[in-house]
Amino acid sequence: MATVRKFHGSYQVRWMYFDRIEQVKKQVSKSGFKTAKEAKDYGRNMEALNQQNKLYLSKYTVESFLKEWITQKSKQVSKKTAENYRNAIDNHIVPKLGKKKLNELKKIEYQKFIHSKLDTHSVSSVKLIHSVMSNAMNYAVDNEIIDRNITLKTDLKKSNNMETPKTKFFTKDEIVAFLNTLNVKNGLYDMFFILVANSGMRAGEALALTWGDINFISKEITINKSVKRINGTEFEIGKPKTESSIRKIGLDDYTLAKLSAWKSEHSAYLLRKKLGKSEYVFTTAQNRTRPPHYRTILKNFNIKLDTLGLPHIGIHGLRHTHAVMLLEAGASIKYVAERLGHSNVEMTLNVYVHLTDAMKQNDMNKFANHLGLA
Structure with missing residues (x-):
C-alpha cells in the first residue's frame, strides 16, 4: 500500500x-x-x-530489458556462453531494435531485422542472434512482462537470391593509403591497426600480446593467448580460439621498427603517469594491466576510415586484408592458413573463395606465360 x-x-x-x-x-x-x-x-x-502489468509494459525498451535479462542469465550459463550472448545483444540486437518499446515490437519488424542480418551474416551467426532474442522473450512471457513471444516461427532461411556474404577487406591501394596515415606517436590505436594489418592476428590475440611474446632478434611473435570479454566491463586472458591458433609468426622489419618505437612511447607515457611498467603491448591510459575495449578500438577505426573516405570493413577486415595481400603477392594457401591460425587449408579456401581482381588477373597471366603466349 x-x-x-x-x-x-x-x-x-x-x-x-x-x-x-x-x-x-x-x-x-x-x-x-x-x-x-x-x-x-x-x-x-x-x-x-x-x-x-502496464507499469512494466511502459517501462521496458528492448535494450533495457535485455540488459536486465542478460544480468540474470549470466548466472546460469558459462562465461563463454554469456560472452556470446552479450556480443549478440550489444553488436546486433540493440543497435537495430534497442530503442523500441518491448511491448510494441511487432513480429513483422523482427522478421525484417532477421532478414537484414541474413543479408550480411552466415545462417549460423543469425541463428545465435535469434536464439538470444527468443530466449529473452520467452523469459518475458513467463514472467508476465509481455503477452506473447513475437520471435516464434521466425523464418531463418536465406532467400534464393541472397548472395553469400563476401569477406570485407581493403584493396592494395586502400590499405597503403590507410597505413600511410598511421603513426605510433598518435597512440595505441595506430600501433594496434599497424600490427593487425601487418600480422593477420585476431583482435583478441593482439590485445593479449606481451612484450615477452615478441622476439626482436628472430623477428617472430608467439601467439598463445587471447583476450575474451565476459561482460561489458570484465575480461579474462586465456587460450586462443583453437589449438591451431597457438603459433609463431614472422614479422617484417617495418612492423618490428614500429613496435620498438611504440615500446619506447608507451614506457615513457607510463613513467610520466607514474603507472609503473607494463608487460602488455596495449593497455588503457589509466591501467597498465587492462587492455582497451574492442568497441573503443572499433570506434577509433571507423573515425579514421570516415576521414579517409574508406569503407567500413571492421577490425577483422584488417586480418582479411593481410591474408588477401599475401595471396595476391603469391604466398601459398598453406602458408596463409598457418599464419592465420586456421586448423586446415579448407577453412582458408572457404573464407577467401572470392578471389580479388588482382589475383584473377595474376592467375590468367601465369597461364599465358606458361604457354609462351604473353
Whole structure:
C-alpha cells in the first residue's frame, strides 16, 4: 500500500512493486507533490498499473530489458556462453531494435531485422542472434512482462537470391593509403591497426600480446593467448580460439621498427603517469594491466576510415586484408592458413573463395606465360 510523508517542504509517496526480472519486491518513491492527496493518488495509480502489468509494459525498451535479462542469465550459463550472448545483444540486437518499446515490437519488424542480418551474416551467426532474442522473450512471457513471444516461427532461411556474404577487406591501394596515415606517436590505436594489418592476428590475440611474446632478434611473435570479454566491463586472458591458433609468426622489419618505437612511447607515457611498467603491448591510459575495449578500438577505426573516405570493413577486415595481400603477392594457401591460425587449408579456401581482381588477373597471366603466349 502506498504511504505518504512530508519531505523537504513537499510530499513524498512510497509504494512496493514486484520486479519480475529479479523476482523480488522493491520499494519506489517519488517526491515533489504539493498535497498529500496528490501523492497518495499517484502512488495508488502506480500500484494499479503494476497489478495490471502496464507499469512494466511502459517501462521496458528492448535494450533495457535485455540488459536486465542478460544480468540474470549470466548466472546460469558459462562465461563463454554469456560472452556470446552479450556480443549478440550489444553488436546486433540493440543497435537495430534497442530503442523500441518491448511491448510494441511487432513480429513483422523482427522478421525484417532477421532478414537484414541474413543479408550480411552466415545462417549460423543469425541463428545465435535469434536464439538470444527468443530466449529473452520467452523469459518475458513467463514472467508476465509481455503477452506473447513475437520471435516464434521466425523464418531463418536465406532467400534464393541472397548472395553469400563476401569477406570485407581493403584493396592494395586502400590499405597503403590507410597505413600511410598511421603513426605510433598518435597512440595505441595506430600501433594496434599497424600490427593487425601487418600480422593477420585476431583482435583478441593482439590485445593479449606481451612484450615477452615478441622476439626482436628472430623477428617472430608467439601467439598463445587471447583476450575474451565476459561482460561489458570484465575480461579474462586465456587460450586462443583453437589449438591451431597457438603459433609463431614472422614479422617484417617495418612492423618490428614500429613496435620498438611504440615500446619506447608507451614506457615513457607510463613513467610520466607514474603507472609503473607494463608487460602488455596495449593497455588503457589509466591501467597498465587492462587492455582497451574492442568497441573503443572499433570506434577509433571507423573515425579514421570516415576521414579517409574508406569503407567500413571492421577490425577483422584488417586480418582479411593481410591474408588477401599475401595471396595476391603469391604466398601459398598453406602458408596463409598457418599464419592465420586456421586448423586446415579448407577453412582458408572457404573464407577467401572470392578471389580479388588482382589475383584473377595474376592467375590468367601465369597461364599465358606458361604457354609462351604473353
